[in-house]
Amino acid sequence: MKRVYVKEEVCIGCGLCQVYCQVEQSQSKDIIKAFKREAPRPLPRVHVERNVEICFPIQCRHCTEPWCVYSCLTGAMHKDPVSGMVSVDMEKCIGCWTCIVACPYGALSRDLNSKTIIKCDLCPGREIPACVLNCPNEALVLGVDEKEE
Amino acid sequence: MQTKYLIIGNSAGGIGAAEAIRQMDKKGALTIVSDEPYPAYSRPLISKYLTGERTLEEILFRPPDFYDQNNIIFLPGKEVTHVELDHQTARLEDGEQIAWEKLLFAVGGKPIFPKMKGSGKRGVFTFTNLDDAKAIDRFLDNARKAVVIGGGLIGISVTEALIKRGVDVIVVEMKERILNTILDQQASLMAEEVLKQAGVEIIAGHTVVKISGRKAVKEVILDNGVAIPCDLVVVAIGVSPRPELALDAKLEINRGIVVDRHMATNHPGVYACGDVAEAYDFVYGENRPTPIWPNAYVGGRIAGFNMAGVTAEYPGGTAINSLNYFGIDIASAGMPTAPNDDGYETISKQEGNIYQKVILKNDLIMGMIFVGNIEKSGVIFGLMRDRVNVESFKQSLLADDFGLAFFPRPLWQERLTPSPDITLQPALPIEAEEETFAGE
Numbered sequence: 001m002k003r004v005y006v007k008e009e010v011c012i013g014c015g016l017c018q019v020y021c022q023v024e025q026s027q028s029k030d031i032i033k034a035f036k037r038e039a040p041r042p043l044p045r046v047h048v049e050r051n052v053e054i055c056f057p058i059q060c061r062h063c064t065e066p067w068c069v070y071s072c073l074t075g076a077m078h079k080d081p082v083s084g085m086v087s088v089d090m091e092k093c094i095g096c097w098t099c100i101v102a103c104p105y106g107a108l109s110r111d112l113n114s115k116t117i118i119k120c121d122l123c124p125g126r127e128i129p130a131c132v133l134n135c136p137n138e139a140l141v142l143g144v145d146e147k148e149e
Numbered sequence: 150m151q152t153k154y155l156i157i158g159n160s161a162g163g164i165g166a167a168e169a170i171r172q173m174d175k176k177g178a179l180t181i182v183s184d185e186p187y188p189a190y191s192r193p194l195i196s197k198y199l200t201g202e203r204t205l206e207e208i209l210f211r212p213p214d215f216y217d218q219n220n221i222i223f224l225p226g227k228e229v230t231h232v233e234l235d236h237q238t239a240r241l242e243d244g245e246q247i248a249w250e251k252l253l254f255a256v257g258g259k260p261i262f263p264k265m266k267g268s269g270k271r272g273v274f275t276f277t278n279l280d281d282a283k284a285i286d287r288f289l290d291n292a293r294k295a296v297v298i299g300g301g302l303i304g305i306s307v308t309e310a311l312i313k314r315g316v317d318v319i320v321v322e323m324k325e326r327i328l329n330t331i332l333d334q335q336a337s338l339m340a341e342e343v344l345k346q347a348g349v350e351i352i353a354g355h356t357v358v359k360i361s362g363r364k365a366v367k368e369v370i371l372d373n374g375v376a377i378p379c380d381l382v383v384v385a386i387g388v389s390p391r392p393e394l395a396l397d398a399k400l401e402i403n404r405g406i407v408v409d410r411h412m413a414t415n416h417p418g419v420y421a422c423g424d425v426a427e428a429y430d431f432v433y434g435e436n437r438p439t440p441i442w443p444n445a446y447v448g449g450r451i452a453g454f455n456m457a458g459v460t461a462e463y464p465g466g467t468a469i470n471s472l473n474y475f476g477i478d479i480a481s482a483g484m485p486t487a488p489n490d491d492g493y494e495t496i497s498k499q500e501g502n503i504y505q506k507v508i509l510k511n512d513l514i515m516g517m518i519f520v521g522n523i524e525k526s527g528v529i530f531g532l533m534r535d536r537v538n539v540e541s542f543k544q545s546l547l548a549d550d551f552g553l554a555f556f557p558r559p560l561w562q563e564r565l566t567p568s569p570d571i572t573l574q575p576a577l578p579i580e581a582e583e584e585t586f587a588g589e
Binding site for chain 2: 003005006008047049050051054055056058067070071073074075091092094095096097098099100101102103104105106108109110128141142143144145146147
């Protein structure tokens with residue numbers, strides 16, 4: 001099971017993880033076009049939390065016991081038994097937001113345009129997710145849990 | 150026939166149990182009996198079915214091949230009429246006997262139908278399962294005006310669907326305000342406001358005493374004698390557990406089937422979950438029915454593990470609800486209002502269309518309500534579920550940017566630090582990074 005972890009002591013709260021997540025989710029995959037021309041602007045799947053001197057990004061933990069999956073009213077939330085990844089089926093999601101109430105990390109967001117939930121998908125097609133790849137301080141790292149494979 | 154596991158009921162609880170059993174035991178014969186003729190579907194989505202936004206296929210809770218894939222014997226459209234606990238058998242309506250080793254009651258609830266004159270007339274419905282939605286759908290060609298009795302979740306859900314279908318709706322709520330079991334006065338008012346804007350009339354503080362008409366509904370009469378003409382009535386005053394089978398089998402029943410933290414009843418090998426059960430509520434610290442979908446699934450999952458011989462404990466549940474009828478997002482959990490005794494503390498904030506409230510006792514979260522902005526409701530609910538003492542950061546609970554960073558350090562570290570089993574991969578060298586994003 002892959003997850004993105006943060007070394008909080010070196011996170012500087014710059015928010016570039018958020019920016020590159022948005023680029024990754026964009027149509028153009030181009031930072032300028034994504035922010036200047038794409039409408040609606042792609043939404044980030046990671047959020048930087050800040051409280052005075054503490055800061056760290058939060059994205060889906062792909063929990064071993066995922067409350068969002070267990071709480072989903074429609075069956076849209078799913079944990080892959082092989083990869084361990086928690087994903088959402090956009091066709092099934094009705095935007096009831098029960099998973100938002102269920103997630104203790106606050107890692108899920110509402111896409112008010114599509115009325116569906118959005119969450120970290122670990123950047124399909126990439127070996128290393130965009131947030132990890134573009135963290136200037138190497139505060140974000142990809143962790144692999146061998147036991148969960 | 151013989152089966153190792155028999156699950157009666159095919160909704161959230163039954164599916165939760167079946168999935169947990171199959172996680173632990175791939176082979177043991179597993180049978181699900183359902184008195185409905187459909188594969189598992191999402192009951193909260195029957196309103197989308199009624200509006201025509203979703204078909205049956207689109208409200209299925211699991212893929213159509215779920216039963217085959219999981220090697221489950223699925224008996225749809227069959228009613229279990231009798232259960233013999235000591236002999237470990239169940240009898241179906243058609244006389245077939247099923248011998249079981251482990252049994253789960255996941256039969257759900259049934260709509261409460263109050264004593265009311267004329268309730269047998271054509272045009273009177275309930276709204277808890279797909280057949281209800283189909284029946285209302287067939288009737289709508291003849292309906293212009295509906296009275297919905299009950300301003301709870303089911304009532305508001307069917308109200309929204311009827312409005313979308315172009316039917317005028319009047320909601321009659323016995324208490325002073327709608328959604329009174331899950332919201333406080335302020336949040337109820339906000340919900341009422343959006344309903345009114347959508348054209349719904351709300352009559353609070355009254356009940357319907359009579360439904361009149363010759364064969365079909367023509368009007369309802371309120372307790373104050375006022376007559377409201379209508380051609381459709383939906384009775385939506387709530388659901389109660391459906392414990393008849395369990396009563397017949399002499400299981401311990403209070404309001405629902407009483408279960409311990411393993412979702413086990415007082416009879417060995419027999420379990421219960423979901424709306425029919427009365428399981429542990431961590432807010433109240435006692436067993437009580439919490440008839441909501443997620444608790445049914447989690448309770449079923451715990452029952453399933455224990456049925457498969459793997460000890461698992463129900464962490465407890467409480468009423469949680471997330472609703473977004475008529476475009477307003479509302480999340481609530483636990484107590485909607487603080488009881489009138491000492492020791493409760495309420496923190497709240499209102500800014501325009503946003504209202505947020507947390508109820509505390511001894512610095513434990515007992516209830517929460519979020520209207521408008523609900524994005525951090527899960528973080529609060531997580532603290533509530535884990536029974537975290539929030540004394541040192543309670544003044545931040547409703548801060549705009551509240552999140553894990555406001556927890557005491559050990560608490561967020563515990564949630565974010567990788568366990569020792571995890572191998573951390575170094576990021577790629579900088580050159581590779583530039584290559585990835587340049588000119589794509």
